[in-house]
Amino acid sequence: MTMIPLAILRPCSSRFAASLFNQSTTRQFSSTLSRKEQKAAQPQTPATDSIELSAPVAYISESHDPWFNLSYEDWLLRNTPHEQPVLFLYRNFPCVVIGRNQNPWKETTPHHLREVGIPLVRRRSGGGTVFHDMGNTNFSIILPRLLFTRSHGAELVSRAIRERLGIKQCTVNERNDVIIKDGENELKMTYKIIQHRAYHHGTMLISSSLSELGKSLRSNSPNMQTKSILSHRSPVTTLNHYLPSGRNPIHHDEFIQAITAEFNKVYANGVNKKMETREVNSIWIKEPKVWKGVEELKSWEWQFGQTPEFTNLLEGQLSFGSISANLTARHALLISLTFHLEPLHNESTEKTMEKQNFLDSLALSLVGHRYESLEGVEGALDHQWEDEKWRERGNEVISWLRKVM
Incomplete structure (x- = not known):
């Protein structure tokens, strides 16, 4: 003793x-x-x-x-x-x-x-x-x-x-x-x-x-x-x-x-x-x-890491459309994340698909990161999305996630 x-x-x-x-x-x-x-x-x-x-x-x-x-x-x-x-x-x-x-x-x-x-x-x-x-x-x-x-x-x-x-x-x-x-x-x-x-x-x-x-x-x-x-x-x-x-x-x-x-x-x-x-x-x-x-x-x-597994549904309005995020986290680390984009009025199917493909790539890049803080995450992805336009959209999504998580 x-x-x-x-x-x-x-x-x-x-x-x-x-x-x-x-x-x-x-x-x-x-x-x-x-x-x-x-x-x-x-x-x-x-x-x-x-x-x-x-x-x-x-x-x-x-x-x-x-x-x-x-x-x-x-x-x-x-x-x-x-x-x-x-x-x-x-x-x-x-x-x-x-x-x-x-x-x-x-x-x-x-x-x-x-x-x-x-x-x-x-x-x-x-x-x-x-x-x-x-x-x-x-x-x-x-x-x-x-x-x-x-x-x-x-x-x-x-x-x-x-x-x-x-x-x-x-x-x-x-x-x-x-x-x-x-x-x-x-x-x-x-x-x-x-x-x-x-x-x-x-x-x-x-x-x-x-x-x-x-x-x-x-x-x-x-x-x-x-x-x-x-x-x-x-x-x-x-x-x-x-x-x-x-x-x-x-x-x-x-x-x-x-x-x-x-x-x-x-x-x-x-x-x-x-x-x-x-x-x-x-x-x-x-x-x-x-x-x-x-x-x-x-x-x-x-x-935070002691937190048992949980799921969440987040919805918001961004500059390029209405977006929802379905996620699962375990020990406060993202283990799955999917985005769904509602197309803008009169937007072509091709443009909507391009945005959705970008969001799919972004979602994959966020898996494994800490819930809410998304520590170490940046908006840039692989070479396909190096354009400044996609970088800005990535940062917009990440800022939105940090605010609503």
Whole structure:
């Protein structure tokens, strides 16, 4: 088992984390449950009574870099002791995070995200697409694999929101989403299981920009058919939309305090299992596997090349006629592409055929290139199409494809 580097075992000293140890919170932490009550609050599986858990640890990240936080989350999953309950909490700067087996062009519009400066990030766990910003707090609950249930993380979070933040309508639906009782989804839960460990990962919209969320999660590919996992689209809201009368808005610090206190209540047990809270700062982290993970998450091969096979039908009006493109891509590389040209009014059959032959040659030259970026592609083809007229038309088609893909 890899040991946790001493650099990250620094007690939490940040403003919000330090507030966990004020007098009020200390009373919350000391009001532990009885052994029977504590076991009842933990995941109920055949292994619940036989597994003796070690003291829990809460890690609170000061970084807002989504690649670092997701890589560090995966590192915690794989390198903390098997019997140790771990809570990891963090916020990211604005980004769109898709699931391991999702299609980025079906879930969002990547070139729009690039234009507005919002990164697209593919996480290592499954599940659907979510929007992160500084009004959204993310959490992971890491436990022994034999204690894994799909409902436990959602129940723990909803209980903290009801009992510690005062939003009594908060509950869990049959899909194990935390919701407000009027039916509006509040967060999504995703899961990852390895040999000895499993985690629940969730996102909590506290004061996120729902307008930015809506614009960021809009796809411009209505005709795309994909073998990827599709997100379950449903209405979302924020915690602060449901505040009790007279209550001040909830902030990240307060949400962290509520979740950490509830986690402590369920998994700590007096002096022998006192929970530790640790601050995580990316500047301190020297573990090579974390930074290798960051590089992998940022790579084209992971971000886009992980995409399952898909097909798409694109239609447009170009200077030389109406055109449609039927394509198939695997791992975000084009494996087949055909163009169909509608002839211009009163155009001769010979001219239409010449244009179609050009498009057929162009299509063949694009196979094997990356979807959307068409990296390394130029409009010029073989000697038959060296004329400037065909070069311009080739560039026009390629520019159109990059815009509509």
